[in-house]
Amino acid sequence: MNIEHILESVNHYGVYAVYAVLFGVIFAESGLLIGFFLPGDSLLFTAGFLAQKGLFGLNIWVLIVGFFAAAVLGDNVGYSFGRRVGRRLFNKQDSVLFHKNNLTKAEDFYKKHGKKTIILARFVPVVRTFAPIVAGMGDMHYSTFVFYNIIGGLLWAVGLPLAGFFLGNLIPESEKYLEVIVLGIVFLSLLPTLHHILKDPNARREIRKFIAGKLKFYK
Numbered sequence: 001m002n003i004e005h006i007l008e009s010v011n012h013y014g015v016y017a018v019y020a021v022l023f024g025v026i027f028a029e030s031g032l033l034i035g036f037f038l039p040g041d042s043l044l045f046t047a048g049f050l051a052q053k054g055l056f057g058l059n060i061w062v063l064i065v066g067f068f069a070a071a072v073l074g075d076n077v078g079y080s081f082g083r084r085v086g087r088r089l090f091n092k093q094d095s096v097l098f099h100k101n102n103l104t105k106a107e108d109f110y111k112k113h114g115k116k117t118i119i120l121a122r123f124v125p126v127v128r129t130f131a132p133i134v135a136g137m138g139d140m141h142y143s144t145f146v147f148y149n150i151i152g153g154l155l156w157a158v159g160l161p162l163a164g165f166f167l168g169n170l171i172p173e174s175e176k177y178l179e180v181i182v183l184g185i186v187f188l189s190l191l192p193t194l195h196h197i198l199k200d201p202n203a204r205r206e207i208r209k210f211i212a213g214k215l216k217f218y219k
Contacts, residue, residue: 030074082136
């Protein structure tokens with residue numbers, strides 16, 4: 001997703017429309033089942049970068065407060081949903097926007113990392129959407145969840161925009177390299193997911209089969 005082009009398309013409605021899109025994406029990705037595919041990491045970083053360049057009328061302080069609130073509230077919605085629906089989600093049929101496999105991955109991640117999942121999952125695409133739902137399904141006390149949710153929100157929703165802001169300030173004429181910088185952030189954000197996948201023997205086996213099949217086809 002080209003974030004700059006998306007913001008340009010809503011900019012003629014005013015800066016409040018731009019803020020609404022940015023905060024809405026972070027809220028949806030943090031706690032709504034349909035938000036797992038959204039580009040949270042790159043959006044947070046890019047928004048901070050654009051604010052440093054004075055584009056779209058964005059203010060870094062408004063961004064970090066809004067992103068933090070959206071991330072924390074989104075996770076709270078996910079937790080409440082998981083608490084209310086519980087294990088019935090595993091009986092739901094797969095669809096375009098829902099796959100039980102994503103829920104299972106988040107549950108496995110939660111079993112491995114425990115309460116820290118709410119912090120760590122912020123930096124793992126897809127898992128961050130389902131982690132609060134899994135926490136709500138499990139036995140995590142709400143006050144404990146809120147504590148880890150706030151820490152995770154600060155590190156992710158405040159840390160990444162500030163990183164983008166300061167990077168834009170450090171690199172001369174960095175706006176010329178925006179697409180390269182964003183691609184780098186997307187790649188870095190995917191590394192935890194790739195590491196998690198490659199640690200799974202079954203996943204490695206499927207990858208080898210896929211590559212072998214492709215090589216055989218081209219021969």
